Amino acid sequence: MNEVIIATKNKGKAKEFERIFGSKGIQVKTLLDFPEIPDVEETGLTFEENAIIKADAIAKLMGKMVIADDSGLEVDALEGRPGVYSARYAGAEKNDSANTEKVLQELAGVLERDRTARFRCVLAVAAPGEKTVVYSGTCEGRILTEPRGTNGFGYDPVFFVEGKGKTMAELPPEEKNKISHRADALKKLEKSLDLGNGEGL
Ligand SMILES: O=c1[nH]c(=O)c2ncn([C@@H]3O[C@H](COP(=O)(O)OP(=O)(O)OP(=O)(O)O)[C@@H](O)[C@H]3O)c2[nH]1
Numbered sequence: 001m002n003e004v005i006i007a008t009k010n011k012g013k014a015k016e017f018e019r020i021f022g023s024k025g026i027q028v029k030t031l032l033d034f035p036e037i038p039d040v041e042e043t044g045l046t047f048e049e050n051a052i053i054k055a056d057a058i059a060k061l062m063g064k065m066v067i068a069d070d071s072g073l074e075v076d077a078l079e080g081r082p083g084v085y086s087a088r089y090a091g092a093e094k095n096d097s098a099n100t101e102k103v104l105q106e107l108a109g110v111l112e113r114d115r116t117a118r119f120r121c122v123l124a125v126a127a128p129g130e131k132t133v134v135y136s137g138t139c140e141g142r143i144l145t146e147p148r149g150t151n152g153f154g155y156d157p158v159f160f161v162e163g164k165g166k167t168m169a170e171l172p173p174e175e176k177n178k179i180s181h182r183a184d185a186l187k188k189l190e191k192s193l194d195l196g197n198g199e200g201l
């Protein structure tokens with residue numbers, strides 16, 4: 001395999017997939033390269049449902065194998081919110097800093113030990129005429145009271161990774177890509193697909 005299509009319009013995800021696959025000589029195309037492809041409505045109630053909805057719809061439209069990523073943040077003190085609504089938590093315009101601000105406000109007064117959270121990522125691989133398969137990954141952490149760092153995207157500046165002593169946005173991209181929910185799911189996907197030179201991602 002020397003090229004892979006990721007069914008996403010999210011620039012932050014696109015960068016991460018480009019870096020991870022690129023380091024193995026696999027070229028990444030995303031929906032940002034195909035502006036004529038319409039948006040797919042994410043009507044599912046779980047990451048898995050949404051990943052499958054996106055992958056199936058785009059594989060059908062493009063007539064090719066694609067990988068879709070549905071991901072988000074689950075905060076325990078908020079009963080798992082923002083969850084599948086992570087991209088649009090503060091409104092349909094998908095504003096990362098407004099979403100983060102909303103989570104911080106909802107957590108106001110919640111003690112450090114009760115601010116546990118995780119990122120979750122479900123990857124769905126779909127190809128015309130084949131059964132769609134999914135791979136799931138997580139990354140545990142806790143939500144700080146203020147943003148720190150400028151790398152990454154989304155909620156990364158407030159997501160503190162205990163083992164690293166840093167927020168996701170303070171980690172260099174190559175570090176995030178070793179420990180993230182997306183990396184976790186990709187490792188599982190990679191085991192069951194023939195990706196590149198067989199040496200893994
Ligand atoms: O801090 C973060 N670091 C991450 O690594 C990360 N991964 C996901 N997220 C959040 O979850 C939403 C995905 O929602 P989502 O899967 O529907 O994607 P999206 O709508 O942005 O693009 P698309 O892939 O659907 O085209 C994103 O927008 C972010 O808010 C992350 N936040």
Ligand SMILES: [Mg+2]
Pocket residue numbers: 042087
């Ligand atoms: Mg989306």
